[in-house]
Amino acid sequence: MPALLRRHLLAVLACAPLALSPLPASAQDGAPVRLLVGYSAGGPVDQGARLFGQALAKELNTAVIVENKPGANATLAGSEVVRAKPDGLTLWFAASPTITISPNVMAKMPFDPARDLTPVAPILSYYNVLVVNNGEPYKNVQELVAHAKAHPGKLAYGSAGVGGSNHLGALLLARRSGIELNHIPYKGNAPAMTDVIGGQLNMMLDIISTASSYIHAGKVRAIAVTSPRRNPSLPDVPTVAESGIDGLKDFDVGGWYGLYGPRELPPEQVARLNRAANAALAQPELKKRLQDLGYELWTGSPQQLAERAARERTLWSTVTQGIVVN
The missing domain is CATH 3.40.190.10 (Periplasmic binding protein-like II)
Structure with a gap:
């Protein structure tokens, strides 16, 4: 074999392992996004997640797969997101009780929502x-x-x-x-x-x-x-x-759904997913469908989601004294 050809062949073989090594997936390369729900299929949280997931898929130009992980006050789904790689491919469609109430009533909460998750976007108020x-x-x-x-x-x-x-x-x-x-x-x-x-x-x-x-x-x-x-x-x-009853004149008690990712989700991924979530909620078909169901669309920033969660966690701490869920 001529020396020049032999050197060329060796160079190709040396590069082959790099060419065959899979690149890490991310939310920007078309890999499917898992959207976890902490409740069974057919319930209101699952319903909201599936409607939102369809619209989000259009904005991300990739599949959004809703996965139901019911159990333990919806903390099973949250725990899986906490453990997931911070690549934007595993997200949690969380209902507010798990974020704001469960930390006050569960005897052993498996994670701290304020510490172990990254707020991505507010979605709905109900x-x-x-x-x-x-x-x-x-x-x-x-x-x-x-x-x-x-x-x-x-x-x-x-x-x-x-x-x-x-x-x-x-x-x-x-x-x-x-x-x-x-x-x-x-x-x-x-x-x-x-x-x-x-x-x-x-x-x-x-x-x-x-x-x-x-x-x-x-x-x-x-x-x-x-x-x-x-x-x-x-x-x-x-x-x-x-x-008009004293004590009820300012009664305002509701809940919400928010989008969360793992703790170390990069800021650029958070920004991209937030833009996609807000754009999804602006789609006329989804907007009408959710409003017909009695929901209020809640677009905004990760900071707004974090601030509301903190306020309501404090509110429920005063109501839940003496209530413990094992």
Whole structure:
């Protein structure tokens, strides 16, 4: 073999391992993005994640795969994101209770949301609606409070579990209005709603997006929404604050969904994902779909997400004293 050809062949072979070595994947090279959800498929968080994920995929020009990781107050999903490589390919579609309530009530929280995660973008705000069995005599919050005071400890409300937002929202309402209600925890909102419809429970708070169908079908009666303003999807339902009851005049209790990544997610990745999230929420089709479900779109910066999480974590710390979830 001529010397020149031999030297050329050796040079090619020396470079071959480099050519065959896989380059690290990132959120900028078209690799699919995993969007983790801490709840089962079919629930309100999963519903929001799938709608948002479809729109986000268009902005990132790559697949966004929603993965359900239910369990442990949604901390299983959060823990997987905490352990993930900070490459922008593993994100968490987190519901606010896991960020703001769980650290106050879980006996052993597997991670600290404020320390171990990177806020990427706010996504949605949501509020609850107070619904009662159709056979209950009270038609508004004033009548409910009067009835509860006349029958202390006799009214029961359901929730998706101890320490959840609808548990603590109802607890806060009871405390501020000076009434006593019995809490019956369930393993999800759906079975609790079934018992409100059937009369085994007097009432419950449920997310507007999932409660609306029961309300419009006449299966339960809506008394009030927990937002500071009436919700466009339930325009005839007053706010809790409209009751005029001392302690409830500034009642504003809701939740939100936010996008989080691993702790050391590079700033350039955070900025890119934030832009994509805000652009996704601006898509007319997604915007209308979410608003029809009773959600409020919440676009903004990672800092706005972090600040709201910190404020609400402090708020719930005062409400959850004595409540422990194992």
